[in-house]
Amino acid sequence: MIRALALIVTTVIALFCASQQAGAADWLEPGKYPEADSKESGELHTFGQAETLSGLSVLEIPDIAGMTATKTGNGYWLASADGQVFAFGDAVHRGDLGAISVTAPVVDIAVTPDGNGYWLVTSEGIVYAFGSALWRGSLGHLDLQAPVVDLEPVSTGYGYWLTAADGGVFAFGDAEYLGGLADH
Structure with missing residues (x-):
């Protein structure tokens, strides 16, 4: 929630600054910014009587690895490669890897x-x-020939399949192994 709020505040400030640049700007006129001040790198500068932005923290956007929707279709979760989970809409955050260091993404x-x-x-x-x-x-005890790329739950919720990039399929719980590309 805090990360999302920081991103919203940063976006609003950036849009405000961009709108201030739209008119004629004079380096000495308070509250106006010259067009040369906007940077493609995302840097924001203040001039004149504008307040500094130093109190804001920069939010790093993580590498998103996956997404899944809620049953209602009115929300979804995004998962980052480092195990953070972000909930949107009617999705409820149920936890993530937080401070746990994962050995693989x-x-x-x-x-x-x-x-x-x-x-x-x-x-x-x-x-x-x-x-x-x-x-x-899990497959953590196996030396895989190819990385896992997908998890699909069975309709009961009591099992799931893992799929590897080479077409290998691994069944857990009440998920039934029905074959993989190695069987063809």
């Missing part, structure tokens, strides 16, 4: 059939469960 997020939880999976096949999501196993 998170590559997917999947919602539970009841909509009250989600799983995160890393490229090594490590699965993390939050909310009503049930942990049914």
Whole structure:
């Protein structure tokens, strides 16, 4: 919530500054900014009587690895490669990896059939469960030939499949193994 608020405040300030640049600007006129002051790099500068922006922190946007929608379709979760989860709309934040250091990037997020939880999976096949999501196993003990790229839950919520980039499929819980590309 704080990260989203910081991003909104930063965006509003940037839009305000850009609107102030639209008119004729004089370096000595308070509250006006010359067009040369806007930077493609995102830097904002103040001149004249404008207050400094030094109290604002810069929000780094993480690498987003996956997205899943709520059952209602009125919200969704975004998962970053480092395991942060961001909830939007009617999605409820059920937890994330926070300060836990992952050994491989998170590559997917999947919602539970009841909509009250989600799983995160890393490229090594490590699965993390939050909310009503049930942990049914991981691939962390295996030396994979290709990274895991997807987690798909079964309709009961009591299992899931992991899919590797080479077409390998791994079943956990009540998910039934039905074959993979190695079987063709």
